[in-house]
Amino acid sequence: MSTESNGGSNGGIELEYGLDDKPPLGKSILLGLQHVAVMIVPATAVAYVVGNNVGLGGPDLAFIVQMVLLFSGLATVVQAYTIGPVGARLPIVMGTSFTFVGAASTIGADFGLAAVFGAILVTGFAVEGFIGWQFKRIKPFFPPLVTGLVVVIIGLYLIPVGMDYAAGGVGADDYGAAHNVGLAALVLFVAVGLNLFARGTTRVLSILVALGVGYLVALLAGIVDFSAIGDVGWFAVPSPTRFGLEFEPIAIVMFAFLFLVSSMETVGDMSGVTAAEGRNPTDREFRGGLFTDGLLSSIGSLFAAFPVTSFSQNVGIVNFTGVMSRHVVGICGVFLAILGLSPKVGAAVTTIPSAVFGGAVLLMAGMVAASGVRLIVTHTELDRRNMVIVAVSLGLGLGVTTTPEALAGLPSAAETFFSEPVIMAALSALVLNTIVPGEQSPLFDVPPAETPPESSAAGPSDD
Numbered sequence: 001m002s003t004e005s006n007g008g009s010n011g012g013i014e015l016e017y018g019l020d021d022k023p024p025l026g027k028s029i030l031l032g033l034q035h036v037a038v039m040i041v042p043a044t045a046v047a048y049v050v051g052n053n054v055g056l057g058g059p060d061l062a063f064i065v066q067m068v069l070l071f072s073g074l075a076t077v078v079q080a081y082t083i084g085p086v087g088a089r090l091p092i093v094m095g096t097s098f099t100f101v102g103a104a105s106t107i108g109a110d111f112g113l114a115a116v117f118g119a120i121l122v123t124g125f126a127v128e129g130f131i132g133w134q135f136k137r138i139k140p141f142f143p144p145l146v147t148g149l150v151v152v153i154i155g156l157y158l159i160p161v162g163m164d165y166a167a168g169g170v171g172a173d174d175y176g177a178a179h180n181v182g183l184a185a186l187v188l189f190v191a192v193g194l195n196l197f198a199r200g201t202t203r204v205l206s207i208l209v210a211l212g213v214g215y216l217v218a219l220l221a222g223i224v225d226f227s228a229i230g231d232v233g234w235f236a237v238p239s240p241t242r243f244g245l246e247f248e249p250i251a252i253v254m255f256a257f258l259f260l261v262s263s264m265e266t267v268g269d270m271s272g273v274t275a276a277e278g279r280n281p282t283d284r285e286f287r288g289g290l291f292t293d294g295l296l297s298s299i300g301s302l303f304a305a306f307p308v309t310s311f312s313q314n315v316g317i318v319n320f321t322g323v324m325s326r327h328v329v330g331i332c333g334v335f336l337a338i339l340g341l342s343p344k345v346g347a348a349v350t351t352i353p354s355a356v357f358g359g360a361v362l363l364m365a366g367m368v369a370a371s372g373v374r375l376i377v378t379h380t381e382l383d384r385r386n387m388v389i390v391a392v393s394l395g396l397g398l399g400v401t402t403t404p405e406a407l408a409g410l411p412s413a414a415e416t417f418f419s420e421p422v423i424m425a426a427l428s429a430l431v432l433n434t435i436v437p438g439e440q441s442p443l444f445d446v447p448p449a450e451t452p453p454e455s456s457a458a459g460p461s462d463d
Contacts, residue, residue, distance in 0.1 A: 015276060016203075016322040019090070023325060027205075031323055032331030034208035035093050037352070038360055039311045040339070043072055043095035046306055050101060054108035060243075062343050064304055066236055068096050070340025071300035075308045076333030078292050080326040088289035090273055090281070091329035093314035094296070096306045097265065100258055104306060107251045113304070114244035119251035120301035127259035128266075128294030132287045140442035142267055144280060144379035145386055146429045148372045150268030151275075153397040153425035154312045155369025160401070162365050165358030172354065179221065180355035187214040187359025195320060207317060207360055214356035224351055234344045240302045255307075257417050259294070262309040264426045266293050269310035272368060275375040276324050316364030319371045380440065389432045397425030 017023050023031060047068045051061040075094035078087045108116050131138065166184030167176045174180060187210045194206035202209065218224050270281045270289050281289070289310070297307040314332075318324050380386055400407065401421040408415065418424060437444035 014322055015324050017325040017328070019277070019324050019326055021325045022327045023323070028325070028328050028331050030205050030208060031321075031325075031328040032335055034205060034211075034321075035314050035317060035329060035332035036335050036339075037208055037211050038313050038317060038357075038364060039072075039093055039095050040069070040336070043068055043311070046096040046101055050104045050108060050306065053105035054113060063236065063242065064306075066340050066343045067238060067300065067303050067305035068340070069336050070238060071296060071303070071305040071308055072096065073333045073336030073338070073340055075292055075296040075300075076336060077330055078296065078333075079289065079310075080330035080333060082288060086288060086291045086295055088270060088281070088285045088292065089326060090270060090285055090289065091314075091318055091324055091326045092266075092270065092273060092289060092292075093311045093329055093332055094292070094308045095311040097262065097309045097311075100255075100262075100307050103251075103254045103258055107248070107254065111246065111248050111251060112243075114246040115248040115251045116306075117243060117301040117304060118245040118247045119255040120307055121245060121298050122247060122252050123255045123259050124297035124301065124307060125291075125294035127256050128263050128290045128297070131260075131263045132290030132294065135286045135290065136283045139283060139286065141430060141434060143433065143440035143442075144271070144375055145389060145440050146426070146433055147268055147271040147280065148376035148380070149390065149393045149429045150264055150422060150426050151272040151315075151372030151375060152369050153372075153394065153421055154265060154268055154272075155316070155365050155367070155372060156394075156398060157401050157421045158312060158365035158368065159362065162358050162361035165354045165361055167355070167358070169354035179223065180353075180358075183214050183218055183353065183355040184359035184362070186217060187211060187356055188363055190214075191360065191363055203321070206321065207363070211352070211356060211360055214359060215352055218353045218356055223353055226348075226351055229344060229348050229351070234342060236341070236343055238303045242304050245302075257423075258420075259297075259307070261420050261422050262293060262307065263290055264422055265312070266290060266310045268372070268422075268426075269312055269315050271375055272312070272315040272371045273318055273324070275371050275378070276319055276322070278378060280375075280379070312368045313361060313364040315371065316367035320363070320367045385436055385438045386440075389429055389436070392432060393425045393429040396428050397421040400424050 022028065044065050047064045048061065051064055056064070072095045076092070079090060079092040079094060081087060082089050104116050107119065164170050166181060168174050168180035190213050191206045191210035194209060195203055198206065215224070266289055267286065270285060274281045274285070293309050297309075300306075300308060314329075376382075376390070382390075398421065400419050404419050407419055410418065433440055434443055435441075
């Protein structure tokens with residue numbers, strides 16, 4: 001049943017479908033496919049990039065791609081419907097993040113993929129499971145100011161990724177060619193036009209329609225490559241420990257840091273989704289979402305899947321279309337799992353040209369950042385204290401993204417850690433918000449001069 005709730009007064013947006021609404025089956029399938037279309041290319045790209053960097057052959061590379069899709073689907077279904085304490089019951093689409101590409105490539109090349117999967121097995125649930133278990137105690141350190149900044153920086157640092165895709169993909173022979181830029185612009189134009197001027201089903205499916213138009217134009221122009229389809233089979237059964245498991249201390253420490261980043265991204269993405277309702281996630285939602293991240297990542301490592309985490313592009317879809325139904329995202333998870341069992345079907349989906357996908361990513365990245373801004377503005381007074389925290393966090397987060405060579409003089413482990421924009425922005429916001437007195441500080445009240453005698457400073461909202 002369509003709803004138009006949660007708009008305006010509480011800071012949310014007008015929702016076409018709320019959290020527990022079930023759109024008609026036909027529409028739900030199309031909406032689920034829209035989520036798949038937006039995330040499948042970057043999710044599988046992580047496997048391709050790491051696999052190529054460590055010298056995997058065709059069958060091994062195809063297997064890793066298959067496992068990424070399978071466990072992305074399983075984790076997405078768990079997030080939507082939960083299993084015991086695992087799962088957030090939120091429309092969170094799961095996939096493999098580019099956060100893990102550098103470490104997986106380096107460790108895979110130096111120690112082998114067995115060390116990569118061994119580190120994921122140990123640190124996945126150990127790090128994110130602990131954070132989720134203790135999140136009720138940790139939550140005061142993540143008020144809307146901090147989580148909103150995490151959402152903003154996630155969106156902002158995805159924009160260069162979208163631009164690279166729009167130009168044809170990093171390393172492409174035709175990078176920056178007019179036909180690539182034209183395809184990306186076409187997808188962007190169609191998606192924005194349909195969302196702003198169309199109504200009903202056409203509006204909520206605007207991204208899927210735009211991707212379809214871009215793909216058709218690319219097909220007519222003869223720039224769609226179908227060669228990957230013939231290189232894989234129709235069906236493949238998962239086999240555990242295909243690449244073995246080893247436990248290297250350096251690899252474990254590095255992935256522990258990266259799962260800390262992943263937990264911050266997940267906290268930010270869950271906040272970005274619930275911002276559509278004008279609220280922050282509950283303790284139960286935070287805990288279940290983090291449990292899913294950690295547990296499914298650890299289990300997936302046994303089958304050669306890279307870590308799964310929430311996908312920010314799909315948070316943008318929720319805010320862009322106004323469709324917050326977790327049942328739609330559950331259907332997306334089923335599709336991803338099916339694709340993970342059929343390498344040929346998955347390969348067919350990945351024939352979408354990078355430029356076509358880039359137009360959608362640019363739009364979604366901007367929507368993610370905008371949802372973070374809304375989360376901050378709705379729940380935070382932008383006084384001098386909070387403006388300074390915003391300025392420092394965004395400045396450092398964007399600084400290490402745009403000029404990573406500035407950290408080249410640091411020890412390699414420190415350079416790897418501090419070159420992550422989410423780490424820099426989140427830690428800056430977290431530390432400053434904690435130690436500087438203010439309404440959202442978990443340690444200090446508002447200074448007496450700023451607090452009316454009849455009231456006391458409030459802690460973080462438990463919306």
